[in-house]
Amino acid sequence: MSSFKIATWNVNSLRVRLPHVLEWLYYVKPDVLALQETKLQDEAFPAAVIQEAGYEAVFSGQRTYNGVAILSRKKASDMMVELPNFQDPQRRVLAAMVEDIRVLNVYVPNGESIASDKYQYKLNWLKNLELFLRDELKKYPKLIILGDFNIAPEEMDVHDPKLWDGRVLFSEKERQAFQDMLHVGLADCFRKTNPSEKSFSWWDYRMNAFKRDLGLRIDHILASSVLVSACVKCYIDKTPRSQERPSDHAPVVAEFIL
């Protein structure tokens, strides 16, 4: 029996948030940390500094936008950076093996608004992710998909469901796409271990949203059935969000006894 701790964090620029990440790794010591919105080209990724902190890194980045990375105590292998049959210059996917677990880090498109072309891109992207997940689950029964899904699954995941009704991040089609992913054979670790807790993982920078706790739960850790039953704890760590110059997202952590 050993403990395995995995986390996801949209850092909104790893260049700006590197000190926050290093401090957080020091205190929380996860086995794996999946990052989104690194906003760094691969040549600029701070692999050496992260290695000094005791973590290996794999990454898929670009200038200005998007970018994903997986930090892990043990070196990751079998990396994939594209959804099959879906050409996309946006760096949003990073799958890798860490120990004997398939880790799939995603930065799902935001969608902007339901009238936007970006909303259609988001739905199409999610459909392709679901197809990829079906194949991945066949290959890897021990699978965790985590990241910024940009979807609040249920009313309980939104500070004001009436206000957010029909809006991007909480629209029917996005929520259905999220359920479709679960039906492939996954469960939401946070909801599984905290059936009625109203906690958020993202708060807008504006309007003092964090202080007023006007947030959404859009960052998730989903696990295959073998792993969900081994998940003993899942929580959102609000500490970094309350610090100076924070990301607008908080890290989400899941612990497994395997």
Added chain:
DNA sequence: ATGGTTGCAACGCAA
């Protein structure tokens, strides 16, 4: 309150 804040990059775009 159709605003507001942040990051990138150097103006407006994306979130």
